[in-house]
Amino acid sequence: MTAQQTRTQRLDRLPFTREHGRLIGGSGVGWALDAMDVGLISFVMAALAVQWELGDTQLSLIGSIGFVGMALGASLGGLLADRIGRRNVFAMTLLVYGLATGASALATSVGALLVLRLVVGLGLGAELPVASTLVSEYAPARIRGRLVVVLEAFWAVGWLAAALIGYFVVSDTENGWRWALALGAVPALYAIYVRRRLPESVRFLESRGRHAEAEHAVRRFEGSEPMFGTTAARAAGADAGVPPTTPAPAPAPAPAGATPAAAAQAAVAPVAAEPEAAVPDAPPTPGGLSVIWGRALRRRTIGLWLVWFFLNFAYYGAFVWLPTLLVASGFDLVKSFEYTVVITAAQLPGYAAAAYLIERWGRRPTLASFLVGAAGASYLFAVASTPAGVITAGCLLSFFALGAWGALYAVTPEMYPTSVRGSGAGWAAGFGRIASILAPLSVPFLNRGGEIWLVFTAFAVAFLVAAGGALLLAERRGLALEE
Secondary structure, eight states, X not given: OOOOOOHHHHHHTOOOBHHHHHHHHHHHHHHHHHHHHHHHHHHHHHXXXXXXXXXXXXXXXXXXXXXXXXXXXXXXXXXXXXXXXXXXXXXXXXXXXXXXXXXXXXXXXXHHHHHXXXXXXXXXXXXXXXXXXHHHHHSOGGGHHHHHHHHHHHHHHHHHHHHHXXXXXXXXXXXXXXXXXXXXXXXXXXXXHHHHHSOOOHHHHHHTTOHHHHHHHHHHHHTSOBTTOHHHHHHHHHHTTOOOOOOOOOOOOOOTTOOHHHHHHHHTOOOSSSOOTTOOOOOOOSXXXXXXXXXXXXXXXXXXXXXXXXXXXXXXXXXXXXXXXXXXXXXXXXXXXXXXXXXXXXXXXXXXXXHHHTTTTOXXXXXXXXXXXXXXXXXXXXXXXSHHHHHHHHHHHHHHHHHHHHHHHHHTGGGSOHHHHHHHHHXXXXXXXXXXHHHHHHHHHHHHHHHXXXXXXXXXXXXXXXXXXXXXXXXXXXXXOOO
């Protein structure tokens, strides 16, 4: 007799359903809004350098202060996600940074803008590792990496939106940067949708003894139609060695005369052979840091922290300062923003390539290869001397750097078991944010020492160190998430 499958096994054997599509889309919109906010500050910096006549030191503080908040937010958000749930933290972070971004539009001094950007960073930093963890815990094992890369691709959509807003709004009028930041308040409204419509993680619900809710969530996905047709979806599952999906067994009818509450409970009664009612709420896992740095997970943690740190340093150092560096190199504000729009658009094919390769090559080779490619593109940008060379090198940098980000967000939740997955991903992201704080501060010093050549050569070296860290990670392609 075939043993009853656990809920996570039932999720892993599903095809890509409409519920998966809603989860990716709902999480992705939040991700894009996050990217739009981060991207906007680079254009705001370029505008304020002209309008408020700010120097490099003040601009560096504006560029870095948000990342201070992101470092704190990533660590705290991951811990909260393991205690109060992935969905709750996701919605809360959208609300926090949406309101703070909208308030930033009213700033009348550098000091006020710095305080508000710190609060914005708290929300932004907490959202990203939590959203990727939620998607990872619902995605079928055979396509989990690809789905997380698709989620990360929404970052390019948001950054492209920021570039377009920068080009059409920020550069258009004296108060254009204020209107751009006012648009950043949209996530506060979107938080309502996230809280009401996105599902909570089944693994989190089970870890808290909330088995009826977990069963209801699994059946919601099992009852959803495949996105690409039943035959094709089942064939994909069979090709990957995954049993074809069958409908969940019908729940036992409620006894005659049962109360509405009892009937509702019967409707979501679990099918797995496990004692539901006797399982108490699990206490929060103590010592998340001590667990992820224990002997079993230490190598993975070292690799992740290296990749997160040096990818953050190179990526944010380059892209936060890009419009301002182009202006300093002799391009006017409008032309600088125009070039940035073109360079940003190259992020989308980078994600597409990573989404394809991550299930073909695997997580580790895809991540390492894209990081090496980003290093080469950074060096080309360092030696570019013509507008065509700048655009070509910038597009290659966008392609490889954002493909690497997609692979990193796919691999990070896979490195840890459920009990510390949120906090493990959060700590890695939080440590990486230290580099995103240092990067904008370091650019003026590097630029004075050797101009753009030294700036982007330093970023090339950082990408190579990150590639070395990627080689320390475990390969989890096609495997179920660890419990």
